Amino acid sequence: MPNHTRALQNNNWDPITKFWSAEIGQVLEMIIQNTGSLVKNAGGLDIHPFHAHGGHFWDIGCGDGMYDVVTNEEKLQGYQPVLRDTTMLYRYADVGEAGKDASWRGWRVRVNQAGVYVIHCHILQHMVMGWAFGTSASEIQNIPYNDISGYLDFGGNAYGSAALYPEVVEYFKDVGPEI
Numbered sequence: 455m456p457n458h459t460r461a462l463q464n465n466n467w468d469p470i471t472k473f474w475s476a477e478i479g480q481v482l483e484m485i486i487q488n489t490g491s492l493v494k495n496a497g498g499l500d501i502h503p504f505h506a507h508g509g510h511f512w513d514i515g516c517g518d519g520m521y522d523v524v525t526n527e528e529k530l531q532g533y534q535p536v537l538r539d540t541t542m543l544y545r546y547a548d549v550g551e552a553g554k555d556a557s558w559r560g561w562r563v564r565v566n567q568a569g570v571y572v573i574h575c576h577i578l579q580h581m582v583m584g585w586a587f588g589t590s591a592s593e594i595q596n597i598p599y600n601d602i603s604g605y606l607d608f609g610g611n612a613y614g615s616a617a618l619y620p621e622v623v624e625y626f627k628d629v630g631p632e633i
């Protein structure tokens with residue numbers, strides 16, 4: 455479980471659980487930075503539809519290269535950001551330099567409820583590879599193959615096969631709400 459006290463000693467980062475911590479009422483600015491692929495140091499770039507669970511956020515823009523807070527705040531003067539739960543992290547070229555900043559997307563959110571929230575790329579292959587924030591990649595890798603096979607097989611679907619009804623898979627169903 456994330457530990458807020460431990461996180462406060464590390465710039466709001468809990469190094470044990472690898473979660474960012476925030477207090478109710480705090481305003482967070484999250485910048486998702488797209489970088490050139492390290493696969494074979496090729497520098498390939500993708501477009502990523504990022505989605506947040508647990509509430510909406512203000513989309514404060516996107517751009518080429520590395521995020522610059524001063525430049526972006528100037529652009530936001532007199533502009534009303536749009537409330538969203540999914541935005542696109544664009545690429546501005548097909549290839550960049552491996553590991554170097556290529557583009558960014560910014561979100562601003564006021565924390566108004568306690569919880570652990572998942573932020574992830576909506577490209578299924580990326581989620582399976584662990585591109586989800588708030589969920590450990592090792593947790594994703596532990597999902598039984600039978601529960602995801604329809605999504606991963608060519609011609610598959612959410613049912614797993616056209617001949618089967620969907621199976622409801624519930625993790626943590628024995629856990630009730632805490633008061």
